Amino acid sequence: VQIGFGVVALLVYVSISPNDLPGNPLIGLLIMAIVAAALAHDRAVLLDVAGVLTLGIAGYLWHPDGTSSADRMVMAFSLVAAYVIIGWLLNYLRSQSRQARSRLQSLLASKDQFLATVSHELRTPVTTVVGLTSELRDHWADFTQAEREEFIGMVADSSAEVANLVEDLLVARSGDVDIVLRKRAVGLREAIESVLTEPMFADIHLSDCPQVSVVADPLRVRQVVRNLLTNAKRYGGPTIRMLATCSDAQAAIEVRDDGSPIPLEDRSGIFEPYHRSGMIDGVPGSLGLGLTVARRLAALMDGEVTYDHDGGESVFTFTLPIAAVPASAL
CATH class of the missing domain: 3.30.565.10 (Histidine kinase-like ATPase, C-terminal domain)
Known part of the structure; x- marks a missing residue:
């Protein structure tokens, strides 16, 4: 997409009469920005060099007759400077975008890990509670009083473990005024x-x-x-x-x-x-x-x-x- 914009921008640039360029500085700057955006690739060194050379030569040669060499040099350096500055800005924005994408992926991975860990932390005590209470319900008469008391104690301990986990989660998500x-x-x-x-x-x-x-x-x-x-x-x-x-x-x-x-x-x-x-x-x-x-x-x-x-x-x-x-x- 950027290269396509760059090609269009170059065609527009060369289609404008040289006599019109000095009277249209905003158009010239806009075209420079688009060309720079098209050519500013942080990993394409050859493309960067080609962009600098193209902009420099175009800025020096594409001027009305009678333009002094000093003015030509100013235009050439202006184009190159615009390319460098806008290219740096685009590379910086790309870098920020990559970092934001990396943080988002890290957050998504953390969320998945968090859900997996919560499931693991809850599974053992909940399984214990369900299993023991089911046994007591279905086979109450088969157990001695000591066994019943042992099972009830294990259920109480597992229930307390779940309660402690939930309490930590509530504190972690609450504001200070809500605790x-x-x-x-x-x-x-x-x-x-x-x-x-x-x-x-x-x-x-x-x-x-x-x-x-x-x-x-x-x-x-x-x-x-x-x-x-x-x-x-x-x-x-x-x-x-x-x-x-x-x-x-x-x-x-x-x-x-x-x-x-x-x-x-x-x-x-x-x-x-x-x-x-x-x-x-x-x-x-x-x-x-x-x-x-x-x-x-x-x-x-x-x-x-x-x-x-x-x-x-x-x-x-x-x-x-x-x-x-x-x-x-x-």
Whole structure:
């Protein structure tokens, strides 16, 4: 299409009487722009050279009789300059178009990956709930009381897993004003231990925790701690431990594991939505929302979540302001 426009433009250019050209500068500039658009191909070097030579020679020769050499040179250089400038502009626009197309393809791929991951994350607990409840419905009398209680507990755990996933999705898509927080004085140890009682985290030990209270929403504190522990379970080392410290103004919950440190180039992005710094063989992909949600909820409770590596352990630290009310008063 561009070459076709260029040919038409050249035909129009040579069909205009040389005596008319000086009186029609806008027509001349328009023709130069179209010719440049037709010839400006970033990968066709020979075509670029031919375009420059053609425009330069045409600008110098196609003039009324009596035109000075200086005026001819001015016209020739003007045509070449127009070609270069417009060619650069078109190449820049092409480059932006390619980048936009690449970003769009990346977004589409991310969407497909997100849907696949959500499906995977939901499939296991939902299958467990459906399977166990169907067995209990159809064969209730065939099971002992202990078996029934075990099945019901597994259903409850799988249901809680789905609820936690949905809660993370809701936080990720909501604005800050839409997230409901009910702040009050919360016992720090009690909040942590309520998460450690969950079967998934039963093997994690809280090595140290002062008897203090923090100002926070207890449900959101548990959500943050749960996300940090889940992240450590998925991507951390085999040994995971927790401890808590406090200063005059704030308490800090640390989730530590002995896994490899996150690469420096990935650390700035680990709290971004849908970011995964690496995949581990045998570990299914996660949504990449846990750390994003944890940091966001911590900020809404006047705290923060940070990452560091002390040379031996990866450390995620969750800070919260200390309440004026002592824990013994709760």
